Amino acid sequence: MNLKKMTLNINGADRMFICDPEKDTLASVLRRLGLTGTKVGCGTGVCGACSVILDGKVIRSCTRKIKNVKEYSSVMTIEGIGTVLNPHPLQYAWVHLGAVQCGFCVPGFIVSAYQLLLDNPNPTREDVRDWFQKHRNVCRCTGYKQIVDAVMEAAAIMRGEKTFDDITYDWSKDVGDFYGKPLIRPNAMPKACGVCDYGDDVELHMPEETLKVELVQPRKYSHAKIINIDCSEAEKMPGVVKIVTAEDVKGANRLMTYAFSERTVEMQQAHHVLAEDEILYYGDVVALVCADTRAHAKAAADAVKVELEPLPEYMNYLEAVTPDAEKIHDWMPDTYGKNIYSELPVLKGDHEKVPEIIGDAAYSVEGSFYSSREPHMSIEGDVMQAYYDEDDNLCIHCKTMTLYFDRDEIAEAIGVPVEKLRVIENPTGGSFGWAMSAHTYSMVGMAAKVTGMPCSLSMDYGQFMAVSGKRSPAYFNAKLACDKDGMFVAGEFDAGLDHGPFLELGDDKLTKISRFMFYPYYMPNVVGLSRVAATNHSFGTAYRGYGAPQAFTCSEALVDMLAEKAGIDPFEIRYKNIARPGQDNLNQYPFLHYPMEEMMDKLKPMYEEAVAKAKAESTDEIKKGVGIAWGGYNVGLGAVDEAHVAIELMPGDRPKFRKYDTWQDQGQGGDQGSLICTLEALKPYFPDVTPDDIKLIQTDSKYCPNTGESAGSRSHYANGKASIVAAKNIADAMRKPDGTYRTYDEMVAEGIPTRYDGDWATADEYDCFYDLDPNDGSGNPTYTYTYALFLAEVDVETATGKTTCTGMTCIYWIGKPGNIQAVEGQVNGGISHAIGFALSENYDDLKKHANMLGAGVPYIKDVPDKLVSVDVGGTDPRGPFGSSGASEAFQSSDHMAVINAINNAVGVRVHELPATPDKIKAGMEALAKGEPNPNAPEPYFLGSDLYDAIEEIKNNPLTPSKPENLEFGSLGKEGVQWK
Template structure:
């Protein structure tokens, strides 16, 4: 390797760098200097997280080779923009306006925005958006709107029209709960001083070794005849090549399937494949080497000999009569769950005044977090295996790692690194178990693994696609009479979270309407495409794809406005859901009342602004989701009184960007209100399994609800212990003197508070709380190309009492932006294209409307911590169908299979012009719906 010394002026200071001019990028050189505020996400110039200013111009430093940069060039990075005591207006505005969620993209956005304001100190909102589009700055958390808000606010300060005080949050006395107090981690993130996983690899002591995974990518289904690691073992710097034969445990990624009808048990996924490849992203080995470059070079040398097997890349292929079993112990359809209510739907539909039918496909959606998968591992001073990673399910992942690698669970310590979002994929513990397997081989040096974005995309799970055949009917007044559906849900080759997903499909078809007769079946099956995992709104999104489209279709056939049709059919007080249980709340009429004038205005505007070339349309969709994981959900936290009178909160409320830190602070401050503590007297110790009790997975919109109740329990125990007879409170010293403990465990358990879905009938109400919403989408469709642009989304939501305004708004804007891209562009189906952000349909800022309006009901819950419910998944539940319905409203064609790419819309319009309708044939799942329902009745479990 030939190295060169050169000088760059970085943040006003001349710095010497030693670089490999042929290989090093500017990002590589900066990060090696310790300037890790410059993040690397995609690594190929598609995300903008690496944005810096070079000679006054913003560039993407991950693709700018050092050899192309003249010596003594001036470089500005986030570290030179401001300090904690002297923030730049952009940094302060990003904190105050909720522009920082996971924060991984924030330094890049701030640098890009700084370059803009250096050129144009008085931009319009559209100019800000065009700038970020031009420079490819991507955010998956915020929906972009808060970022533009922050840039506009900072520009006012820089023009002298406002002061820093004007854009700085002002506390409302000593109140935290229900305010817009910024999250505690935001300051470090806007300064570029928050160390994410790939940053920590530069800062580990002990000369870390580097890992590289071996993904053969020779097939999606094949027998492995031989894995030849010998060529890799002799490569420079290689310490060890770990394969399945080295694994001390069961070599499985264990996610048990908790459903009595499942023929698979959750032990199907190998940690390291040894005898069969089940999908394109499977890993057969991990190389441990002295440097990342050496590890990657050696990984390329591993040779895998295979015997190809039939590849079933969709559910429909896998369930054909002649398909072979992917897993020998079960047919490819391994789980079935019915919903039965009232009379058989086919009979009621036959006698109803009006009915419609359709077949709908919800696509395989990539999460596309800007940060991929990265982690560190080492052995601590107590002999614990430590894995620092992106886990959003610390307790659950500990168990999976322990079983997989053969270590007692009490010796597995998982710490969540500051995390650049995941939206669900980080609940899967497979990569953490790979790190664990390597740690079992290396005891004396730390390890670090950073997947390339392409590796991460093929390794991590996706939202599972679902095919649904369905019919819906109503009487002459427009009241729904019956719903029939048959859903085929594809999980890829592994069964991860199957029971949770099918539960949501069977509960949110037709939500939140009153439907007296329902016959439904959910079938879950394996394929050889990528595996399905958690993704915000898991299961319900796919259900709404069918049910909310059918509501529009039936309204159209009846000649009733789709908004009015929904108003006729929303559940009223005392009416029940399709699982034969009453709704827990009935805010639907109030939500519709708030939306009605906005809908009427939007419809009138769309009619007025439509032209022959660009048609405007408006679509509506009802939505909602549950809170908690069900009757078995459990959460623990701990509160400790410190000698200085502060209180430390210990929990594993994993923070994937949604705001676990501000959530913890808010619920703790509120629960301890009688003590009169300031917010800065509450310390947070979070997401370290050695130090913190298990609060549970950050999923199912459960964290605030579950951790909130557990915090109230811990707070009451602590205050009871502190309280003297006269009502005042003991100090720490007084408690120690009296032998009274100063630390208390708070517990909240859902046992006995609901009923799981009956596996034979679908009757039940497993979860403790719900959230409700209605979404309106406004679109413009280019008649010549079929390209659809979403120009506005309005949401009316009910999440109970809001714990933190910025956090809830952030989840709303972010979830809505995912809904828009789900409807129009995001899909991981083509394996060759799917390894990149652009190939998988990442939405840039101009793909998401600047007009996102969120209206929240003030509806505190009778059962909920301080009146709160949950919030996140509401906002990604059904907004995508509002977009699809708006396309139909604009140009009179329905897109049945997501996403609604321009070519699909164009083809549908051309078919309409010919007097035809483009729609999928009824999907065949291998057997008749009612035959299956009769079989289940005859063989109950």
């Protein structure tokens, strides 16, 4: 190895370093020098997280080899722009305008914007968008709007037209009334200054003896028998300490299994951590190489020889359920058909006559639809560490969004007592749901357990895309009918969900299809069936919306199709059919709220203006269209939901508090949310408490009780409920007989504890919760809901079929927002994902879709600057402080507003997502020739005839569970103890 001494002028100072100019990149050198604000996301120059300024030009440093950097060049990184104590206007604006969410992309954006403002001190919004498009800066959280806002405000400050005070929310004027206000995230400024340590940064701060772990991931077949794993040569290579295979974790190596539905087959533990006898999907890992350096570990991983024998690959639901398909899991019974392991019916109204009602209706439509395998594409991939801590507990740092749930899973998988396992969430560069899986966290735990040494597991982006779960694809055959006035009379649907080779959560996701099909309309008569099958593609995992986007892909298309057939405006047919007070949902329970009419009234003038504008501005070259879609989501995990927090009084004469919880922050603002819930919960007793009086201790199982999952749009609701209890408990303890409150010193002097728990459970508060009945789908398994109504505006190029979304409006009801800035961030971020889901995002082709660019991540010019969000107001009487929940409604059905707008523009309906230019172009050409739409598939075979399956269910009734009999605390503060 021939090394070179080089000097670069970095952030104004000459820095000398020794490097390998053939292997080192500018990013790797900067990070080795301690400048970890330069983040590496994709590693291939397509995300911009690693942006630095080299000799006055913004470059992506992860692909710039040092051999291509001239000595004594000038380099500017985020650390040279500003500090936490002395931020640059760009950093200040990012923090105060809500442009920081997960924060991983932020240093790259700010560095890029810094050069923009040097070149152009007075840019337009379109100048800013063009700049970030050119430099490939990707944000997966914000939807970009707040980022452009921040650049514009920073530019005004730098020109002397504004000051920091002009863009600062002054909370001092609102003491005692913070709820709903835009309090900034406590961790936002460190993220904006590049000093927040994410997973790869944590690795750099670990002791010298920390082993680096690399995956042996063949990525050759999606289904294969493992004939042999030969580690003999790799084990002899420099620096290799141990190569861990499934043989090293005998008796463990499996994640837990559990069923959510009575109509789920009796499942075995199908989810292995390290492949044992078979490769079940493309990303399967067969071994872990543990070595002294990352380079040594990578070299040894490449040297492991894996002999495989190909087996039949079933790469989607349709292939897996064909009559001649073989079982992916030999143990799975044929209860519901080949590879199908759960089903859930919906039978409502005069369901036995639904075919007859549809046949006799004035208007009816039918169609088949495919909701695609959407990749999450967080900018930061999957990085984690493990070591034995000061209490001899195995400690795992990772990106968990379900800390105690994952702790239980990891303990099961690696064979350690759960009480000897500690889990900590690292600062997290986004996940949007995939971080719920303990799959990879278990791997680093295995490495540390087997070697007895601290370990850090990192992976390149291709490995991450292959190994991580994705949104479950779904196939639908469905019908919808209305009378002559446009009132719905009956609906029918048959759904097949593709959940990959690992089965957990698949049956739970079916409940979302059964609840959000035709939401929030009144449907008097329905026959529906949802089923889930194992396949050999990526395993299905959580993704914002969790099952609801699949349902809306079908139902919101049918509503538009029916409107067109009946000659009714798409807005009007929805207005006629939204549920009104007293009308029930698909599961035969009342909607808990009825804001739908008010929301549509709010949207109507916007819709009419958009329609008129599209009609006036369409040309032969660019056709403009408008589409709408109803959406929404439930809040909470239903009858078994719990949350636990603690509040502790801190020393001092003025009441100051520590708040302990596991509100896992994936970028949505767990710290921001916990802060406002704590302030509001303490307000009745300590009205003068301020943000400076609250110190948050979060997401470490050693110190924090189990607040539950950052999922199901439940965090604000559940944390708020538990915070109310904790605040009352500590106030009661502090209160003197005369009504005043003891100080910390007085509490200690009187021997009164200073820390108090807050425990809350749905089973304790609500006495009417029913999981969906396995016989007819009736039930009430949630404690509240959210509602969202979307209006999309699109341009379609007639020459190419390329579609651009030019505007998206979201009218929403979430009760009372706790922090309006956080809510708007979730609205815009959800919309950006939904636009990608509609038009470009996919993880079907395992090679083409292996990085962000190939998988269709939306860049800034793919997301409109016109993002409008309107809260119709109101409060939720069930929720804490009048709040319901947020996040998932904002990525529920907005993709269908885009699909409907395309049809409105050019008369082409895309039935199978995403709506790529080739599909739209083919549709336009067929329409011009008077030929059938090539995008409308024939009905799918989903395992059996719908009505045959329904008849089988009727002949085999099951006893539904009644969760109201649960006792408070049955899941425990220490996490769910699954059997």
